[in-house]
Amino acid sequence: MPALHHDGTVFDCGFRVFPVTGDKGRSVIVGLASRGDELDRVKTNLVFLDALFETCPIGLVMLDENLRYVHLNQTLADMDGIPIEDHIGRSMEDFMITSDGGEYQRMLRAVADEGRPVVSALVVLRTPGRPDRDQVRSVSFFPLSQAGDTRPGLGGLLVDVTDREQAIVEATAGRQRLALLDRAAARIGTTLDVDVTARELVEAAVPEFADASVVEVVEWIDESEVFDPGMPLVTRRIAAGTILPPPAPELVGGLERVTYPPGSTIHETLRTGRPVCVPVNNEFMTRTVTHQARAQLLIDSGLTCLLIAPLIARGTVQGITMFGRSAARPVFTEQDLSLAGELSSRAALCLDNARLYNQVQEIALTLQRALLPTALATNPSLRIAHRYLPGSHLTEVGGDWYDVIDLPGGRVALVVGDVMGHGVPAAAAMGRLRITTKALARQNLEPDDLLTELDACVQEAGIELATCLYIHYDPRTGRARIANAGHPPPLVREPDGTVRIVDDVLGVPLGVGGFPFGTLEIELREGDTLALYTDGLVEARGKDIDDGIGVLRAQLAGAADTLEEMADGVLARLLPAGPTDDTVLVLAQVSRPS
Numbered sequence: 001m002p003a004l005h006h007d008g009t010v011f012d013c014g015f016r017v018f019p020v021t022g023d024k025g026r027s028v029i030v031g032l033a034s035r036g037d038e039l040d041r042v043k044t045n046l047v048f049l050d051a052l053f054e055t056c057p058i059g060l061v062m063l064d065e066n067l068r069y070v071h072l073n074q075t076l077a078d079m080d081g082i083p084i085e086d087h088i089g090r091s092m093e094d095f096m097i098t099s100d101g102g103e104y105q106r107m108l109r110a111v112a113d114e115g116r117p118v119v120s121a122l123v124v125l126r127t128p129g130r131p132d133r134d135q136v137r138s139v140s141f142f143p144l145s146q147a148g149d150t151r152p153g154l155g156g157l158l159v160d161v162t163d164r165e166q167a168i169v170e171a172t173a174g175r176q177r178l179a180l181l182d183r184a185a186a187r188i189g190t191t192l193d194v195d196v197t198a199r200e201l202v203e204a205a206v207p208e209f210a211d212a213s214v215v216e217v218v219e220w221i222d223e224s225e226v227f228d229p230g231m232p233l234v235t236r237r238i239a240a241g242t243i244l245p246p247p248a249p250e251l252v253g254g255l256e257r258v259t260y261p262p263g264s265t266i267h268e269t270l271r272t273g274r275p276v277c278v279p280v281n282n283e284f285m286t287r288t289v290t291h292q293a294r295a296q297l298l299i300d301s302g303l304t305c306l307l308i309a310p311l312i313a314r315g316t317v318q319g320i321t322m323f324g325r326s327a328a329r330p331v332f333t334e335q336d337l338s339l340a341g342e343l344s345s346r347a348a349l350c351l352d353n354a355r356l357y358n359q360v361q362e363i364a365l366t367l368q369r370a371l372l373p374t375a376l377a378t379n380p381s382l383r384i385a386h387r388y389l390p391g392s393h394l395t396e397v398g399g400d401w402y403d404v405i406d407l408p409g410g411r412v413a414l415v416v417g418d419v420m421g422h423g424v425p426a427a428a429a430m431g432r433l434r435i436t437t438k439a440l441a442r443q444n445l446e447p448d449d450l451l452t453e454l455d456a457c458v459q460e461a462g463i464e465l466a467t468c469l470y471i472h473y474d475p476r477t478g479r480a481r482i483a484n485a486g487h488p489p490p491l492v493r494e495p496d497g498t499v500r501i502v503d504d505v506l507g508v509p510l511g512v513g514g515f516p517f518g519t520l521e522i523e524l525r526e527g528d529t530l531a532l533y534t535d536g537l538v539e540a541r542g543k544d545i546d547d548g549i550g551v552l553r554a555q556l557a558g559a560a561d562t563l564e565e566m567a568d569g570v571l572a573r574l575l576p577a578g579p580t581d582d583t584v585l586v587l588a589q590v591s592r593p594s
Contacts, residue, residue: 014039059157063112095129136166137162142155180339197350203241212248215321216321233260308321387584404586411475416586440454468510485508489503536579
């Protein structure tokens with residue numbers, strides 16, 4: 001009905017009047033009046049919104065300021081695969097699983113906090129209702145007006161453009177897999193150490209590919225043993241990692257050895273040689289996990305699926321690697337199985353290389369120790385302390401050697417040398433040189449003549465290069481005659497702590513040929529200590545050999561211990577982290593016989 005405004009104008013007005021019964025039976029009349037044009041606008045908007053939420057083919061959503069669902073349409077519920085009523089009051093993060101490092105949530109937060117609309121942004125996601133399907137959605141979000149007492153929050157429109165963007169999804173996933181493989185190829189196998197290689201595989205996979213990972217190698221009773229699907233399998237866990245909270249760290253790192261019963265999932269993947277993906281359920285527990293406590297840890301860890309890949313190289317079963325994901329990630333796909341197979345194949349080859357290298361190292365070290373003297377010759381005029389340290393597991397065994405040889409007339413020869421090269425060839429060449437030197441020494445040759453004969457033997461044997469320091473000592477005269485073929489010079493420590501270097505007789509290494517060797521004679525008094533060594537003691541990457549010899553001189557000068565303690569002190573001072581190359585140290589102290 002028409003109404004009169006106080007300014008004299010007339011406008012249409014809609015009235016709604018109704019009684020309200022109060023206490024004691026008394027009633028009042030309530031009347032509501034609205035401008036007709038405003039009421040028509042509200043009715044029109046409500047009709048439009050109702051029709052929009054009922055029939056719109058795109059997803060519509062209303063979120064509160066904490067990004068929780070307030071209202072959504074059936075289209076969005078169908079896209080998520082979850083009923084409308086299960087959304088209300090829940091966070092959007094609970095239903096949209098992304099792998100963008102939280103970028104999608106930060107985008108929504110910026111709209112809510114700063115009022116900046118987002119139009120047609122693409123996001124790749126999965127939902128718990130559609131865990132086996134990647135979706136691409138075009139999303140637009142805008143802040144709600146907060147007119148009057150309306151709740152603050154966001155409005156959103158979401159369109160499923162998966163079919164349109166499938167090529168982009170596949171290309172993106174492919175690029176991600178290739179990028180992971182590229183990084184893994186650069187990180188896995190940087191050393192020939194089994195444990196390091198296994199850790200590199202875990203670090204390449206967690207957290208980018210999986211929430212947790214372990215690497216286990218098979219413990220064979222002997223080298224010739226092969227995998228038998230009908231027998232229990234014992235593995236040794238050598239690397240593990242997880243980003244999940246406890247008890248997941250205890251699950252992956254709490255075991256050193258694991259036994260799998262026949263018929264387990266591990267047996268299946270080793271039998272077929274192909275990766276398998278299994279859910280963490282009762283069937284998997286029954287087939288594979290033998291200990292109830294470990295099964296409970298697995299259930300409590302949050303892992304919902306496991307991808308198990310064999311480590312097989314050159315037809316040899318090395319072990320297995322396992323990758324695990326929680327419910328916060330999509331389950332593993334066929335493409336993930338392929339990626340895991342490629343990662344495991346590369347790691348298995350690196351592990352096999354490391355295993356073979358370790359075998360060769362062990363052979364070379366065994367050979368070298370067999371060729372080195374087990375007990376040096378004894379002489380009443382000299383007290384001897386000697387040490388041999390093989391290089392680290394990252395360096396092949398070298399050709400360092402030493403000897404103390406009794407000669408007629410109470411004389412004694414001290415020898416230290418180094419065959420260039422590493423491995424079995426160097427160890428074998430070292431053995432030949434040591435035996436030849438011992439035979440030549442007993443012919444009573446002068447030191448320079450002995451090195452000349454030894455040089456000819458080296459050339460005839462095809463040994464590329466070798467160094468040798470030979471000292472002939474006569475206790476009756478106290479004189480020592482020295483010849484040197486390219487070896488670090490000896491040091492002499494006097495009883496008062498003075499240390500001098502004997503470097504006046506340096507010659508070329510053995511095997512060069514065509515250059516004469518010289519002999520230098522020095523006097524050794526009672527209490528003097530000769531120090532013979534190889535370059536592994538004084539030379540290291542980034543450190544000059546002269547600096548190393550200077551440190552050795554200072555250590556010898558300050559030593560006031562017994563000969564054995566002096567040897568241990570020198571090694572502790574110069575090689576605090578252990579040797580990186582083979583190292584020999586021989587200390588010979590003059591002691592006049594009574």
